[in-house]
Amino acid sequence: MSELLINDISMRFDLPNGTSIQALKNVSLDIKTGELLSVLGPSGCGKTTLLNIVAGFLAPSEGSIVLNDKVVLGPGAERGMVFQQGALFEWMSVRENVSFGPDMKGISRKESSENVEHLLDVVGLQDFKEKAVYELSGGMQQRVALARCLANDPDVILMDEPLGALDALTREKMQSLVLDLWKETGKTIILITHSVEEALLLGERLLVMAPRPGRVHKEYRLPFADLGVGNDLREVKKHPDYSNTREEILEMIWNMEEEIMGRTDESA
Amino acid sequence: MTGLLVLALYLGVFFGAKVILSRLFSGAFAPRGFNKIKTVTFGDESAVNGNRMASVISVLTIFWIWVAFTNSVIPLPKMPGPFAGETSFTYTATQEDGTTDDATVSILVYREDIQLTVDEAGVAGKQPEVPEVDAGDGFAKNDTLTAARYGFEVINVWKNDEVSKKEGSRITAINGQTIEPGGSVKTSAGRIGLTDKGTPTFAPSPGLRMPRLYLPAPEIVMDRFLRLNAEGYQGFTLWEHTWTSLRRVLIGFVLGALIGIPIGYAMGLTNWSRGWFDPIVEFMRPVPPLALIPLMIIWFGIGEQSKVILLFLAALWIMIIAARSGVSGVAITKVHAAYSLGASKWQILRKVIVPNSLPEIFTGARVAMGVCWGTVVAAELVAAEVGLGKMIVAASRFQLTDIVIIGIILIGIIGFLIDVGVRALETWLVPWKGKV
Numbered sequence: 219m220s221e222l223l224i225n226d227i228s229m230r231f232d233l234p235n236g237t238s239i240q241a242l243k244n245v246s247l248d249i250k251t252g253e254l255l256s257v258l259g260p261s262g263c264g265k266t267t268l269l270n271i272v273a274g275f276l277a278p279s280e281g282s283i284v285l286n287d288k289v290v291l292g293p294g295a296e297r298g299m300v301f302q303q304g305a306l307f308e309w310m311s312v313r314e315n316v317s318f319g320p321d322m323k324g325i326s327r328k329e330s331s332e333n334v335e336h337l338l339d340v341v342g343l344q345d346f347k348e349k350a351v352y353e354l355s356g357g358m359q360q361r362v363a364l365a366r367c368l369a370n371d372p373d374v375i376l377m378d379e380p381l382g383a384l385d386a387l388t389r390e391k392m393q394s395l396v397l398d399l400w401k402e403t404g405k406t407i408i409l410i411t412h413s414v415e416e417a418l419l420l421g422e423r424l425l426v427m428a429p430r431p432g433r434v435h436k437e438y439r440l441p442f443a444d445l446g447v448g449n450d451l452r453e454v455k456k457h458p459d460y461s462n463t464r465e466e467i468l469e470m471i472w473n474m475e476e477e478i479m480g481r482t483d484e485s486a
Numbered sequence: 487m488t489g490l491l492v493l494a495l496y497l498g499v500f501f502g503a504k505v506i507l508s509r510l511f512s513g514a515f516a517p518r519g520f521n522k523i524k525t526v527t528f529g530d531e532s533a534v535n536g537n538r539m540a541s542v543i544s545v546l547t548i549f550w551i552w553v554a555f556t557n558s559v560i561p562l563p564k565m566p567g568p569f570a571g572e573t574s575f576t577y578t579a580t581q582e583d584g585t586t587d588d589a590t591v592s593i594l595v596y597r598e599d600i601q602l603t604v605d606e607a608g609v610a611g612k613q614p615e616v617p618e619v620d621a622g623d624g625f626a627k628n629d630t631l632t633a634a635r636y637g638f639e640v641i642n643v644w645k646n647d648e649v650s651k652k653e654g655s656r657i658t659a660i661n662g663q664t665i666e667p668g669g670s671v672k673t674s675a676g677r678i679g680l681t682d683k684g685t686p687t688f689a690p691s692p693g694l695r696m697p698r699l700y701l702p703a704p705e706i707v708m709d710r711f712l713r714l715n716a717e718g719y720q721g722f723t724l725w726e727h728t729w730t731s732l733r734r735v736l737i738g739f740v741l742g743a744l745i746g747i748p749i750g751y752a753m754g755l756t757n758w759s760r761g762w763f764d765p766i767v768e769f770m771r772p773v774p775p776l777a778l779i780p781l782m783i784i785w786f787g788i789g790e791q792s793k794v795i796l797l798f799l800a801a802l803w804i805m806i807i808a809a810r811s812g813v814s815g816v817a818i819t820k821v822h823a824a825y826s827l828g829a830s831k832w833q834i835l836r837k838v839i840v841p842n843s844l845p846e847i848f849t850g851a852r853v854a855m856g857v858c859w860g861t862v863v864a865a866e867l868v869a870a871e872v873g874l875g876k877m878i879v880a881a882s883r884f885q886l887t888d889i890v891i892i893g894i895i896l897i898g899i900i901g902f903l904i905d906v907g908v909r910a911l912e913t914w915l916v917p918w919k920g921k922v
Contacts, residue, residue: 295828308918
């Protein structure tokens with residue numbers, strides 16, 4: 219049972235001028251195996267900080283991350299990360315990128331090739347595997363990033379706005395792909411996004427965070443991710459609850475933004 | 487003055503060729519391909535591609551100006567040349583009692599480089615004999631003179647006269663024109679003057695062409711090149727001079743890269759190394775390698791060792807800085823991604839940092855090779871036994887301007903080839919450069 223526990227995480231950045239910024243305050247979460255959690259919030263709510271702490275790139279000021287009963291102290295192969303862009307290795311071909319994880323573990327290409335080929339099939343890049351990554355479009359590059367992460371067989375996949383740099387059409391296709399991969403592999407996924415629609419469609423569980431200090435504002439359990447697996451996402455959007463929930467969350471974030479603006483005006 | 491004329495001529499060809507050629511070949515000047523449908527091309531750098539005709543004419547123009555301002559045999563329009571051949575002038579000598587007499591000075595102006603020119607049989611030319619003339623009558627006698635082109639001669643016209651300067655004979659007119667001491671008379675062949683003490687002088691007209699000593703004609707340089715190629719210079723063949731310079735650069739650069747790149751990586755990766763090397767690098771970086779030449783000669787003499795160490799130092803700082811900025815240029819997401827994929831520090835260094843810093847290292851290598859090439863020539867100018875720089879400086883001491891020019895052309899060509907080579911290596915090894 220691989221379970222991810224986020225225990226009362228607080229994060230404070232001390233600035234050189236003596237003040238400090240409270241990026242996260244007392245965030246606690248219990249993420250079950252195979253859960254698809256999407257995290258939404260206005261800029262500055264600490265969602266990327268939270269992901270970086272889970273990934274092990276940042277050490278929290280207080281609290282701890284526990285995965286499979288082990289405290290996370292740094293980055294590791296059991297927590298795969300998919301970045302927004304620019305994290306692929308341009309000096310390697312598509313296939314070399316995908317087999318990077320197994321290569322680093324010392325698994326021979328012979329042994330890993332079956333899995334790598336399968337993943338290339340799944341993300342639809344079989345015909346492009348010998349290409350250099352900089353020759354691919356943005357959407358294809360993100361498919362490589364997904365396959366590269368999956369090839370390493372992590373327990374948890376962390377996605378930091380993985381579709382943020384894509385155009386609307388490509389984005390929709392990639393959302394379906396993420397859902398299919400989630401169902402097929404049964405991985406735990408934490409997905410950070412700016413887009414309310416994406417959070418609704420991909421989040422089995424949706425977390426809305428509030429800024430200053432970054433904290434969990436509201437949590438939803440949603441049916442759309444399950445409905446979307448193998449189906450047309452535009453059909454899912456016609457679900458009666460969909461637009462209501464969307465409006466509710468948009469209103470919530472809108473108010474947070476207003477509040478930030480107001481506060482800034484006061485302090486100025 | 488000649489400089490202004492060259493500039494005017496050059497600008498004239500620059501604009502003239504454009505105007506004429508765009509009339510004659512309007513098709514070749516029209517925008518091509520995608521540029522055809524662009525309405526905005528001025529300010530759009532991507533719409534500018536070098537006109538091939540302009541490049542060809544540019545090179546030809548330089549060559550033509552070279553020919554036009556030298557005594558070249560190449561049949562191209564040339565500037566008026568220096569006077570050569572026979573000429574004469576008449577002077578009028580006046581005695582204290584007022585009696586005058588005219589006499590003629592016959593002058594033979596010969597090529598100043600006559601001893602350097604070889605005829606078909608391989609015999610070098612000789613300075614011509616002074617022609618014999620009839621002395622004539624009167625107290626002033628006719629004189630003869632030989633003068634080199636571009637030369638200047640003081641003529642002692644009294645040496646065969648019946649009266650001398652001491653006895654009160656003065657020159658009062660040249661070719662019938664009255665002249666005072668210090669004045670001069672210009673003829674088509676040159677300038678006849680009187681010194682302040684009244685002795686006539688003759689300077690043949692130099693025209694607008696450069697004498698061989700300052701600028702040899704292209705065919706003379708070519709001829710010298712063929713001879714250098716066959717005979718070498720000062721005991722070493724041309725290839726030995728070139729290869730020695732190139733070898734020094736290669737050894738110095740490779741040593742600099744081998745030591746500099748790891749130091750640069752260390753500076754980019756650890757606090758201790760950054761702190762340790764920063765003062766040294768920041769101090770040594772602005773010191774021009776040329777300033778180290780005297781110290782290198784004091785420490786290591788004028789042999790190979792001092793040159794290689796100098797070039798090593800020239801390349802070292804550049805490669806350190808290139809490698810260091812290569813490490814800082816690695817996007818942190820790539821490093822994070824690699825850690826998340828289970829890579830160790832050593833694997834991240836080899837698989838992520840080194841390949842990602844290659845573009846910067848190649849940029850540094852291009853700069854370092856350029857600096858090394860410039861430094862080796864300068865070091866050889868100061869002291870060396872063999873090398874292109876040494877060839878130039880030795881030739882300049884013997885006023886062999888043609889060898890100096892050959893050396894400069896070779897240095898330029900090799901510097902260019904080095905840069906082309908490094909760039910080719912770069913596109914081969916770093917195909918993703920500029921595409922990310």
